[in-house]
Amino acid sequence: MISSKEVRHIAALARLNITKKEEEKFGKDLSAILDYIEKLKKVDVSETKETSHPFAAKNIFRKDEAVKTAKDLLSLAPDTKDNCIKVKSILK
Amino acid sequence: MILTDLTIAQAHQGLKRKEFSAVELCSAHFDNIKKRNEEIFAYLSLREEAALKEAQAVDGLIGSNKEITALSGIPLAIKDNILVEGMKCTAASKILENYTAPYDATVVKKLKKQGAIILGKANLDEFAMGSSTENSSFGPTHNPHDTTRVPGGSSGGSAAAVAGNMALGALGSDTGGSIRLPAAFCGAVGLKPTYGTVSRFGLMAFASSLDQIGPITKNVQDAKIIFEAISGQDKMDSTSVAPPLSDGGKLKIDSLRIGVPKEYFIKGIDPQVEESVRSAIKKYEESGAKIIEVSLPHTEYALPAYYIVSPSEASANLARYDGIKYGFSKREDSLLEVYLKSRGEGFGAEVRRRIMLGTYALSSGYYDAYYKRALKVRTKVIEDFNNAFKKVDLIFTPTSPVLPFKIGEKIDDPLSMYLVDVYTVSINLAGLPALSLPCGKVGELPVGLQIIGQPFQENRLFEAASFFENLS
Numbered sequence: 046m047i048s049s050k051e052v053r054h055i056a057a058l059a060r061l062n063i064t065k066k067e068e069e070k071f072g073k074d075l076s077a078i079l080d081y082i083e084k085l086k087k088v089d090v091s092e093t094k095e096t097s098h099p100f101a102a103k104n105i106f107r108k109d110e111a112v113k114t115a116k117d118l119l120s121l122a123p124d125t126k127d128n129c130i131k132v133k134s135i136l137k
Numbered sequence: 138m139i140l141t142d143l144t145i146a147q148a149h150q151g152l153k154r155k156e157f158s159a160v161e162l163c164s165a166h167f168d169n170i171k172k173r174n175e176e177i178f179a180y181l182s183l184r185e186e187a188a189l190k191e192a193q194a195v196d197g198l199i200g201s202n203k204e205i206t207a208l209s210g211i212p213l214a215i216k217d218n219i220l221v222e223g224m225k226c227t228a229a230s231k232i233l234e235n236y237t238a239p240y241d242a243t244v245v246k247k248l249k250k251q252g253a254i255i256l257g258k259a260n261l262d263e264f265a266m267g268s269s270t271e272n273s274s275f276g277p278t279h280n281p282h283d284t285t286r287v288p289g290g291s292s293g294g295s296a297a298a299v300a301g302n303m304a305l306g307a308l309g310s311d312t313g314g315s316i317r318l319p320a321a322f323c324g325a326v327g328l329k330p331t332y333g334t335v336s337r338f339g340l341m342a343f344a345s346s347l348d349q350i351g352p353i354t355k356n357v358q359d360a361k362i363i364f365e366a367i368s369g370q371d372k373m374d375s376t377s378v379a380p381p382l383s384d385g386g387k388l389k390i391d392s393l394r395i396g397v398p399k400e401y402f403i404k405g406i407d408p409q410v411e412e413s414v415r416s417a418i419k420k421y422e423e424s425g426a427k428i429i430e431v432s433l434p435h436t437e438y439a440l441p442a443y444y445i446v447s448p449s450e451a452s453a454n455l456a457r458y459d460g461i462k463y464g465f466s467k468r469e470d471s472l473l474e475v476y477l478k479s480r481g482e483g484f485g486a487e488v489r490r491r492i493m494l495g496t497y498a499l500s501s502g503y504y505d506a507y508y509k510r511a512l513k514v515r516t517k518v519i520e521d522f523n524n525a526f527k528k529v530d531l532i533f534t535p536t537s538p539v540l541p542f543k544i545g546e547k548i549d550d551p552l553s554m555y556l557v558d559v560y561t562v563s564i565n566l567a568g569l570p571a572l573s574l575p576c577g578k579v580g581e582l583p584v585g586l587q588i589i590g591q592p593f594q595e596n597r598l599f600e601a602a603s604f605f606e607n608l609s
Binding site for chain 1: 475
């Protein structure tokens with residue numbers, strides 16, 4: 046069972062605000078899902094390698110050439126200044 | 138002739154023979170959308186004016202006897218997690234409610250080049266997370282066969298648009314069954330191509346090692362037409378591949394070896410679904426195919442492994458929605474508060490649940506027990522398929538263990554919703570191609586047969602599926 050404290054910790058790590066009421070519901074849901082996932086412990090994987098990608102993938106590089114102007118993307122930002130995205134100050 | 142009843146191939150012939158115009162074909166679909174979309178809610182947004190203009194241009198080509206492609210003038214729906222330049226692309230999320238796509242996805246670029254007409258953007262579970270399209274922030278899509286029931290998900294809008302005659306075909310995306318399940322629930326054909334066959338550039342990333350775009354259509358021939366138009370290596374997606382030259386060769390039903398995994402017909406399957414699927418398999422047997430029972434022993438572990446792998450990848454992929462660069466942004470005093478509130482209010486419950494699950498599985502102290510272990514089980518699932526394919530050419534299973542369920546039936550119990558994907562997720566873990574084919578009905582409700590193939594053998598799936606389609 047995942048405690049409310051753990052739920053708050055995970056939500057903070059994931060940068061998600063959740064309400065007090067949601068804390069309880071998420072705790073219950075996540076516990077049920079994790080209980081189900083416990084099944085994985087029954088599989089003997091002592092000799093098994095990990096697969097992170099269905100086929101052997103390798104990096105393919107292309108030239109770093111701009112195809113769009115910054116303006117196209119800046120117009121999507123909630124706040125801009127002098128052709129830059131404006132962010133809240135992080136240093137006092 | 139009712140233009141919205143046609144298949145893509147039939148509409149193409151009609152256009153070529155000038156039996157009707159592309160504008161008439163396009164208008165007929167918009168008329169139907171106006172009549173039915175309020176009830177079905179397949180579409181989130183439409184582009185009527187632009188679509189009719191493009192149809193006019195196609196009519197111009199036909200009028201001057203120029204060559205047209207199989208998709209010229211064909212009205213299609215695009216799942217709203219695939220970018221169409223200049224149109225809103227919301228992923229059915231509040232966090233992207235006002236986001237306008239700055240470029241075309243590669244698949245969209247390819248369809249446009251062929252002259253296909255995009256009618257609008259189709260509803261989905263928020264960020265493609267769900268099995269019923271009830272997780273859309275803008276309201277659920279209803280199954281055209283029974284509007285009290287779900288269309289499946291997450292590409293429920295795409296499947297309902299096709300089944301409700303509001304598009305001749307559609308694009309969906311499939312991370313754990315999101316094309317095949319709605320195709321099965323809506324009585325359509327849906328293909329999840331081999332991983333890497335179709336470019337993911339311009340598809341909003343959910344779980345990058347599992348996601349693939351594919352067609353949902355009225356029949357197998359149409360699925361093949363769209364698949365051929367959208368597939369191919371793309372320099373914008375480094376995981377896309379050029380398919381090998383051999384596609385497995387011509388398929389003969391009388392020498393076909395069909396594997397039926399015993400682990401797929403156990404407790405939990407609706408007996409009526411089982412009966413329908415088994416009777417379809419019998420049809421192949423009667424035509425000389427050899428039915429061989431196979432074992433995929435790690436089947437029951439595929440779903441729990443999937444629910445570690447996909448949320449883990451999602452938690453990283455969805456970190457980009459931060460209220461800073463684009464999308465919903467909550468004005469707050471500190472940067473941290475902007476993150477917390479924009480994401481907290483912008484994402485719906487299921488998306489937050491999966492981000493938290495992934496964050497948990499990847500967090501220090503749990504990484505080895507959950508994530509690493511799931512990746513090892515993924516290897517086991519792949520080995521199961523490799524072993525089975527030593528004995529058989531294709532594997533047949535039900536697409537879903539259940540019939541389309543009632544709207545609201547499973548929405549409060551996430552785990553019961555996840556279990557609907559029990560027959561589809563292992564295919565994504567293994568990167569294989571699989572097609573869902575309508576194989577019967579229980580009352581008004583369609584049943585899907587899932588045909589699983591070896592990598593890059595989509596043609597064999599089409600041929601095997603066409604065989605059954607031609608029987609009925």
